[in-house]
Amino acid sequence: MTTRVLVVCTGNVCRSPAAELLLRDRLGAADVDVASAGVHALAGQPVDPPVAELLAERGVSPEGFRARQLDPAEAGAADVVLTMTREHRAAVVRARPGAVRRTLLLPEAAEAAAAIAREGWPADLPDVAARLAALPRLATRHRGAATAAAAAEVPDPHRQSAAVHRSTVDLLAGAVDTLVTALGTGARPIG
Structure with a gap:
């Protein structure tokens, strides 16, 4: 059975599409469907150009991506919902209360x-x-031991400097790399 992952941020043009595309790239042939959405999506927009360039540097193509609004039904159907901030997590839970135990910050x-x-x-x-x-269920006992860095929110680079964009995409790539490596795929690290 396919595992469904939903990644959520605000506009669905920077952080969540970057995480979605990086996850897809790293998970390769694993039976996982990764999608993303925004709580205030810039619906129909492509990945923000500075993020698209940084993804391309890592060999990940943003072509064809279009921003989408968070759908409560999709959040309810996801096995795992990964958010960028606590505010995003709260928005997912407000939209779909049953997703509370399956919703985690990506780090x-x-x-x-x-x-x-x-x-x-x-x-x-x-x-x-x-x-x-199974990660949301198993993560419960490890939440208290999370480091401050792991519990940190992923900052929004939208309309910020090139340095902020790079820092955010680096943070996302690092979190995705840690996650996928821990899942045991043996995939290559992200550029």
Whole structure:
């Protein structure tokens, strides 16, 4: 069964599409469907040009991407919802209260996955898709141990300097790399 991941930010033109596209690239052939949306989406817009350039530097194409508004039904159907800020997490939960236990900040999810991987994934989770689907349930016991950096929010680079864009995409790439490596895909690190 396919594991569904929804990544959420504000406008769905910078952070969430970058995380979506980086996750798709790193997960490769894993049975995971990754999508993204915004709580105040700039619906129909492509990835913001500075972010698109930074993704292209990493070999990830933003071609064809279009921003979408958060759909409560999609949030409800997702196995994992990854947000950029606590405000985004609250917006997802307001839109779909049942998603509360499946909604994590991306850095928090990455740190929890790394902690679980250090302990060893349960034997009944033999592949990446199963581990990712179980992450919200397993992350509960690791939330208190999360470092300040892992619990940090991902800053919005929209209409900010090139340095802020690079810093944000680097943070996203690092979180995605940590998450996917912990899931055990053996994929290459992000450029």
